[in-house]
Amino acid sequence: MDKDISQAVIGRLPRYLRYLGELKDKNVERISSSELSAMMKVTASQIRQDLNNFGGFGQQGYGYNVDFLYSEISKILGLEKQYNFVIIGAGNLGKALGGYLNFEKRGFILKGVFDQNPKLYGTMVRDVKVMPMEDLPSFIKENDIDIAVLTIPKEGAVLVSKVLVENGIKAIWNFAHVDLDVPENVQVENVHLSDSLMKLSYNISSYNKNKEGSEGGEAFV
Amino acid sequence: MDKDISQAVIGRLPRYLRYLGELKDKNVERISSSELSAMMKVTASQIRQDLNNFGGFGQQGYGYNVDFLYSEISKILGLEKQYNFVIIGAGNLGKALGGYLNFEKRGFILKGVFDQNPKLYGTMVRDVKVMPMEDLPSFIKENDIDIAVLTIPKEGAVLVSKVLVENGIKAIWNFAHVDLDVPENVQVENVHLSDSLMKLSYNISSYNKNKEGSEGGEAFV
DNA sequence: TAGATTGTTAATCGATTAACAATC
């Protein structure tokens, strides 16, 4: 139905939402694309183009109403919905995400936490007890789980993702260092932390290299 | 010196490295761009273009030597270097990253962990004691810290990033939900977890919408 | 040598930016 929106555009929406949230907190009523552009360091043109993928949210001569735009972007991102989720892997990362979620007071509801380490069974993550992996398939079905957060090592992640798919999971938030192979009706969002760290490493190292090459020659823009 | 390499290219290098690492583990000696292309689901053309930004690593009629290419990409990413880092924020996320790093056996060395909660002072994160925030500035200088990992809430993160910059940090791996404003000689890599989750939310919700629009009409490619 | 596959140039595609008419 919707014409396909590029992932580049989708990727920018959460950032718009964040800035709009801050404006809301400051009780700013309206904002123009050029003001927002200055705050966010993107072009006003891009902001208008991005938003107009979804409809005309502004008004000529006025700009955008902050509350309205905030709520429209929330809707676009599907944040007014409720999602039930489970965490698979009760290590520090799993615990961290358990605490995080209910993320920003949005509708992400932690229903269960699973681990294959018997020592952890029954220990609490937030308000939920850690359960054995064997219970995962039935739990997903009985509790109408939408999202699984994968915070286990990659070998396990590949196996578990199959189980998840077989039991009708809608989406996987994947922190394992591996690409999952799932059918196209299952959404996957990868957070590859080590990839991110390597990018940082590259940028440190390439910045230093360029500095050597042009000693003292700071960019003057 | 180097012509500017686009961040799109940099962003793909860690994934190449990951697949090459797996091939190494399987004792595969050489691989062609088209074989790698099939494994990674990117075009062979893109692989060759990406690599040729940095030099000719292959050989006509042969392909690429896996070990050699792996080590070249490692060098490009600056992974043969050692980096000293500190974690700021000793919560679950900080602890998770402390455990992670020494990341994949690479040269990221945890030197210190800081928190503003006195109850945590002296508790251990991996092999390092949690220290009070006040000690941060001198610690950075005395221990030659390259990277700070920011796992504290956004208000604190903005303040701490200023302290870090003043004390000569080279890079910040930022997990706080805010854009940091630092000079161009300080590299920042953001991991905005909630942005990532929102993308997932969008994709769930837009997939379902499109499904309604064309009931039963699965893509058949 | 013949076959394979790179490195690289050229063509295409998509995303970003600029410009401006429409309109509040």
Add this chain to the structure above:
DNA sequence: TAGATTGTTAATCGATTAACAATC
């Protein structure tokens, strides 16, 4: 109404893909 600012079309820029000559 005049001024401001959007929505949208057109122009530009950059990234991806295709093609092929070079060469191992």
